Amino acid sequence: MKLSDLKTKTVEELSRELGLNPNNKALEKFVEMGLPSKKSEAYRYFYVEKLLDNEYETLDYVPRPIKEGDRIEVVDGIVTTAPKGMRIYYEVCEQIDSDHFDPLYYLGHALYPRTIKIEVDGDAELNLLHRFTKSNALINYRIVLFNQANRHSTLYETFDAEGIENTLVMYGYDMHIAQDSSFRVFKVQTMQEQNYSMIASHKINVAKQATTMYKSFDLGGDQALQLIKIDLGERAHIDAQHLLYLNAESKRGTVSQIIHKGEHSTSNQEAKNILDGDARGIFDALIKVEETAKDTKAYQNSKAILLHEKAYMIAKPQLEIYIDELEAAHGSTTGQLDPKQLFYLQSRGISAVEARKMLVIAFANAMMETIRDSRHQELIRAEFDRVFYANAKELS
């Protein structure tokens, strides 16, 4: 299958060719929006066309019995393992967002109509591993996640792929964060010497007085984009933080829309970007405050450090405001490692490589230290080291 072949097809043609119900709302919406190209707002900086032009093998997503394990494992789009008592089903998604900015959000739903539904029970700590094993494949799946009101849960999300080539992964969440609850997501994805690309298209709905934290740690190389739409209800809060540490010819980043719909909703979005080699980082983020969202607070900031003259950061924090009663601020800075700081460390006998590493980690530290679970903090630090030394070796 070549996704670029879907470009000019009608709903009827697509439903016939892909074996889908012609009344599939997601398919209709996808056709209406069209396949993304370099002219699409969300994919302007990502070279999506090259990915869509590749020939991929499509997979059959046949549910199988779920084995008991410590964590949830999704292998090539199918849940294989989950902790005992975890409520996981395959269900048609009834609450697809009607106004997502990403056409591939709709294509993902259209191609995977029976989504993986996870109901988070009580106060839980979930570990979810995505594993990819197929080469030259289009792996596409969607996860719908619900938590319970007044409950406080955390999701740690990691990824694994070894020995695969030329695969495109399209996945994403529809998260429904219930009223008066809190939900924290920590995503860690290192794509070092793994030959796959990813487009992750999420929708997060934060209900009245709920709090959500979404922290992504995207490290290494390759090509990946996360597209996130977040709707905030009355007194809802989102804390979104994105750390990019890229090397080689990587192109990765975040395209997001945070929509303040409810009064007194608050958002805080921060991107820290460390770019080495020929890497390109993307932070294209809109915060929109609707007329219904009086007395909101919205803050957005992007900071980038370029470690190499060819590294490049696209930082576009944007505010779109339709009311007067609010507090809002946004900003963006791009710089390099401070030579005075580097020299200070070296003047104490610390090698140039170690001094660089200390400053790179120092830049990212504030974000890493917010992870309360020490095992996951250690995991991120270890991944950081792995990417740093892989790159240092390449440079030497």
Added chain:
Amino acid sequence: MITLDIQNLEAKIGDKKILNGLNLQLEAGKVHAIMGPNGAGKSTLSKAIVGHYDMTILGGDIYYKGKSIIEMEAEERALEGIFLSFQHPVEIPGVNNAYFLRTALNAKRKHEGKEELNAAEFLRLMKGHLEELGMKADMISRSLNEGFSGGEKKRNEILQMLILEPDVIILDEIDSGLDIDALRAVSEGINKMKDGKRSFLVITHYSRILDYIEPDYIHVLKDGQIVKTAGPELVAQLEEEGYDGIIVNE
């Protein structure tokens, strides 16, 4: 014994030539004070010795224990035992003070073929020195120099010196911005390092610090050259006649 031998050193920063054939020898176990008017080249000299990236060496050489260091990177010079206490120590948010110091100490120990210290051993060492210098225990967990007062920064420089135990110690305006108590604590830390083997190069504008760290030699620097060298009695003469008076008399 000569620890550091600077021969006919010429150096510039940017397009400006600052050191013009400077000659200076530091003796083991001695305190050498460099004094001189603004713009004489005092800080440039310290930068040249430690291999600062701002500097371009135009001529001459620097020998440390008989070996030329002019081509060495800054970290190699530090590992060999040369230490500069900065006039304005830089703040590095996010780098933990104790982690930084342990990394530096273990790099030096490794260089000397010694076993590295583990976290517990290092903390014991650091806490001991913190007490000696009258520093708070939160210096262990704070980011390197971030939000430190002027006095705390200077004490932190001395803490580093005590831990790293260098052989040639350059103190660039160590007294600037210090109150009497801080000056006393810093001086005590420095005096503790005097063991008859180390050399000290105290760069200062004012004689106040020399009341606390007794110099063996006073060198007057002007226009990038040492124009006069004498014993500690020169301090009183400088106080009386100023640099101009001394230099004119020469």
